[in-house]
Amino acid sequence: MAEQKRKFHRRPKSVEERGAVSAAVVRRLPRYHRFLGELLRGGTLRISSAKLSDLMGVTASQIRQDLNCFGGFGQQGYGYNVRYLYEQIGALLGVDEGYRAVIVGAGNLGRALVSSHMFERRGVSRMAMFDIDPAVIGKRFGGIPVLPMTAFSNYVKENAIDLAVLTVSKEAALTVAQEIAAAGVRGILNFSGQELSLPEDAVVVENIHMGDSLMMLCYNMKEKREGQ
Amino acid sequence: MAEQKRKFHRRPKSVEERGAVSAAVVRRLPRYHRFLGELLRGGTLRISSAKLSDLMGVTASQIRQDLNCFGGFGQQGYGYNVRYLYEQIGALLGVDEGYRAVIVGAGNLGRALVSSHMFERRGVSRMAMFDIDPAVIGKRFGGIPVLPMTAFSNYVKENAIDLAVLTVSKEAALTVAQEIAAAGVRGILNFSGQELSLPEDAVVVENIHMGDSLMMLCYNMKEKREGQ
Structure with a gap:
């Protein structure tokens, strides 16, 4: 009986067995992915839920609940297989999709x-930056060229760009976002501070509201x- | 009876009557504050929950639930008093506290x-930037001077600095954050991508993980x- 249980636990669940992961759990997965990635880079191959709990400041029972659907535990007491879990979470989150990104706005934020390392760590290629300012067009930042916004639509089609990082001003944001969507880009990471009302069937938007x-x-x- | 109900609704609840606002509601309040601020700047003084619902992409019943504790509705059909609600939410969130901020790291992100307008819109004063790079020390960005990190601790004490915006690299982040906490700064807005384990009783940390x-x-x- 104990033998059977061990066997069952050792076999990772397949995607089909896993079933749907709730939206609340998904929201928490990037943080797990980040911590597991750091453990892996530091050479840790197995970690107990208790240790992961300490490290992440989350209760061990929350961790077990969140990661339950991924399987990939070893025997009781051996803890999680860090690489397996890292890869499974990455796959679920779309890290292996080979997405290609452009950055729109080559100002300080762009x-x-x-x-930053955030693109390569998540399997996203930075292809080009775009701006309307002649003073920056033609320059390179982090090895990536700044192209004129007039070339945007053609570039997106020719290079099969999946997503755009929007770093233009709040005032320009909606117009530029419409241009991005019209060019066929499927996702926008929106740093402009402006909520973008775009047709939901065309483009997925993720907002980063630093002011919030x-x-x-x-x-x-x-x-x-006040509590003191 | 109808008269009485109307009167009751017209009188704003005081802070004491309001009682505690749940953590989940608080997390949603900065977004309300942002939308209400934009309505106000656009000259809108009253708005119905239905219109606010349209604008924000949240159900009207969610809005009524979230804002219920603030009072400040007009009579049925007159909608919310935009300025009153904006000010009440701002006060609850600490907009009127007159916090003074420094930015640590004068690179592109700093x-x-x-x-950006995010500081002044939330009643936070930007006082100075700090860096260790002699090439930027002494320069000004957005009118704000860059001071050497060696002057940090004294500056914080002399200018009663409340919070620091941390924009240094992931690798430097923990050491610099410890320095910030040791100088007596009470809050850190952490852009470094590095989780900061600092003594919780000393400093409040808010993380912005752009990679997540x-x-x-x-x-x-x-x-x-996949859904298509």
């Missing part, structure tokens, strides 16, 4: 992003002071 | 942030394609 995070920080600082 | 958002975008693009 330059900061193009030089600033407000949450202010709130938590205020709450903490 | 420069992008210092020039990129993964969520990839996931949603993949899901959409």
Whole structure:
């Protein structure tokens, strides 16, 4: 009986067996992927839920719940197989899709992003930057060329671009986003601070509202002071 | 009876009557604050939950639930008082606290942030930037001077700095964050991509993981394609 249980646990669940992963769990998966990636780069191949719990500041029972659908545990006491879990979560999140990205807006934010490791770590290729400012067109940042916005639509089609990182100003954002969608780009990572109302069937938008995070920080600082 | 109900609804609830707002609601409030701020700047003084629902892509019943604790509705059919709600949410979130911020790291990301409107819109003053690179020390970005990191601790004390925006590299992040906490800064807005394990009683950290958002975008693009 114990033998049978062990066997069952050792065999990873297939995608079919796994079934749907809830939206709430999916939202938490990038963080697991990030921590597992760091463990892997540091040479850790197995980790217990207790240790992962310590490291991530999440309860061990939450971790077991979240990762249950991935299988990939060893025997009781051996912990998770870090590489297996990292790869399974990556596959579920679309890391292996080979997406190709452009960065629209070659200002300070665009330059900061193009030089960051966030693309390669998630299997996304940075192909080009785009801007309307003649002063930056033709330059390179992080090895990536800045092309004129007039070339955008053709470039997207010729290079099968999947997603665009939008770093233009709040004021320009909606117009530029419409241009991006019209060119056939399927996803926008939106840093502009402007909510984009685009046809939902055409393009997927993920918003990064840095100002909202600033407000949450202010709130938590205020709450903490008042709690003292 | 109808008269009485109307009167009750017209009187805004006080902070004491309101009681605690749940953590989940608080997380959603910065977005309301942002939309209400834009309505206000556009001259809209009243809005129905149905219209706000359209604008924000949230159900009207969710909006009523979220904003219920703030009071500040007019009579049935007159909708929300935009300014009142904007100010109440701002006060709850700590917008009026007059927090003073420094930006640590004067690279591209630091420069992008210092020039954004996100600070002033949330009542936070940008005071100075800090860096260790002699090539940028002494320069100004968005009117804000770059000071040497060696002057950090004294500057924080002399200028009663409340929060720091951390834009240094992932590798430098933990060491610099420890320096920030040791100087007495109470909050860190962390853009470094590195989770910071700092003593929780000393400093509040809010993380912005841009890479996690990129993964969520990839996931949603993949899901959409598979759903088609």
